[in-house]
Amino acid sequence: xxxxxxxxxxxxxxxxxxxxxxxxxxxxxxxxxxxxxxxxxxxxxxxxxxxxxxxxxxxxxxxxxxxxxxxxxxxxxxxxxxxxxxxxxxxxxxxxxxxxxxxxxxxxxxxxxxxxxxxxxxxxxxxxxxxxxxxxxxxxxxxxxxxxxxxxxxxxxxxxxx
Numbered sequence: 743x744x745x746x747x748x749x750x751x752x753x754x755x756x757x758x759x760x761x762x763x764x765x766x767x768x769x770x771x772x773x774x775x776x777x778x779x780x781x782x783x784x785x786x787x788x789x790x791x792x793x794x795x796x797x798x799x800x801x802x803x804x805x806x807x808x809x810x811x812x813x814x815x816x817x818x819x820x821x822x823x824x825x826x827x828x829x830x831x832x833x834x835x836x837x838x839x840x841x842x843x844x845x846x847x848x849x850x851x852x853x854x855x856x857x858x859x860x861x862x863x864x865x866x867x868x869x870x871x872x873x874x875x876x877x878x879x880x881x882x883x884x885x886x887x888x889x890x891x892x893x894x895x896x897x898x899x900x901x902x903x904x
Contacts, residue, residue, distance in 0.1 A: 747822045749848050752856065753777035754816050756794060761808035771804030773797055773811070775819065775848075797821070799850035807853065816856040821848045 756774035763769055779791045797819060799807050811817060824847050829840040 749823055750820045751775060751777050752818045755811055755813050758813050759808040759811055761804060769801055769804045771799045771808045795848055797848045797850060803850055803853060810855065818854040818856055819848060819850055820852040821850045824849050
């Protein structure tokens, strides 16, 4: 049976990103995001609904987000849903067993910084392979202009028959 698990959100950070390192040395960045939805109700009045999400980014993506993002900044996040489950030993059910808890998080696969602020980092897409090899604030080198279509060199190449 096929399955599909993908989320794309644009919103604002609700708190500064928190960067930690696992015992194996992998970085993990956790932060919250608020996403607003504006709609009209049955009476035609404009309403706003806000949804809050817990998000985590791993490795280089997490390090980059922690370095450049702060509470209130806008960003686009593309990722997948992951459900964490655990037993809450501090609270018990009526039969004395620990309560089972769960929470759904979004695990970042790609992201892009949005908007602009003074001293803000350039827009970045962490999911691209080239990003891991370049500095987060590196910009692509400008391309050389293409030669005019009918230069002497192009004329020679066009005359060569194979």
